[in-house]
Amino acid sequence: MSIIKEDNNLILCVELNDDFFYQENFRNKLNNYQSVKLYNTFRLNATFLIRQETIDYFENYFFKIGEIVDDNFYLIDKRIFETKNNFLFQKNMEIDIDYFIAPNSISILRHIDNLIAHDVIIGNSTDSNIFNIPEAEYINLLESFPTTYELQKYRQKRVAGSIADFVDLKKDANQTYLNYLNKKLHKRNDVTLNKLFDFEENKYRIIYDKLSNMLLHEANYKESDWQKEIIKIILIIYPKYLAVGEKIYFNTRKGKRKFLDLCLVDYTGKVDIIEIKKPYNIPIFSRSTYRDNYFPSREISGTIMQLEKYIYHLDKLSQQQIESMKKRYFKDYDFEFDMISPKGFIIAGRTKNFTSEQIHDFEILKRKYSNIIDFLSYDDLLARIKSILQKFEKL
Structure with a gap:
């Protein structure tokens, strides 16, 4: 699956694998106006289907999941994501599939939706009338979702804590889990700092080019x-x-x-x-x-x-x-x-x-x-x- 921008729409592209029975089941559900649930995140039906194409023998389905509003934001269709609140993404963001699905098929927007009672903009916004999560913070949120490996370590920690008084453990699962979390946090901080440095460098490059251009076209x-x-x-x-x-x-x-x-x-x-x-x-x-x-x-x-x-x-x-x-x-x-x-x-x-x-x-x-x-x-x-x-x- 992938996310593409087309005209004023945000499109989910679903490429079906070569499993005949899966393709047939997917196609029949759409033809009968039934819903198809993908990765516990996207609830799709024929209403949202824009077109279907066969590319290199694979069937590709294109679903409209959002559209431009106010010339600056993609309004996400909450029927697809099954949210009560509206989510808007700034249109110049590089939106990919990971912005919606966390590891273990977790719907990110639905998780946020369960914690709030208002609409929210994701990206940079000057609109004081609506809550706003900056893109950098949203990316930090995505990186904070536990991976399958982390959940496995957590389960081992919980099990070890329950049986530690009755058996001889061959390793300290609690310390292993804490070491993993510390390593993950350190890596996250490094990534955040690197992004910040890249942003700062780009900022000064822009103003250098801006001033150089002004000096070339001073008469304007x-x-x-x-x-x-x-x-x-x-x-x-x-x-x-x-x-x-x-x-x-x-x-x-x-x-x-x-x-x-x-x-x-x-x-x-x-x-x-x-x-x-x-x-x-x-x-x-x-x-x-x-x-x-x-x-x-x-x-x-x-x-x-x-x-x-x-x-x-x-x-x-x-x-x-x-x-x-x-x-x-x-x-x-x-x-x-x-x-x-x-x-x-x-x-x-x-x-x-x-x-x-x-x-x-x-x-x-x-x-x-x-x-x-x-x-x-x-x-x-x-x-x-x-x-x-x-x-x-x-x-």
């Missing part, structure tokens, strides 16, 4: 859209940041109205003011040099000066102003909003074609302002993602 992005995409990447690379603030208004000590375009707040409540510039036509260095030294372009100098002014004004805010900003812009976050010595963060420019002298002078520029500002070029950002990828590749 408006400034605001560009900033939003870069912010998403920053939040992944720097997980310490919990919140993003946009258009944060405040008054200076002299009563002037100012606002921050963007800021990031970390888990301690510390604020970083971020300036994101599209790299096109905003060079890091001026075209000319002074005594063979490179100095910042007008745009970069202006950005640095603007950040320094923001930091100066924010550092002088009263506690009342800070509390007011927290309530207005970050009320949903549980951190102490901290405006003491905020830092700046600039993402701008390209360095991939820099000469060694330009790279040297860029490092000097970054160090000069490192106490108040972090400066990354887009090539620095790519290099940082690549270094994370290399870490996973070595593990």
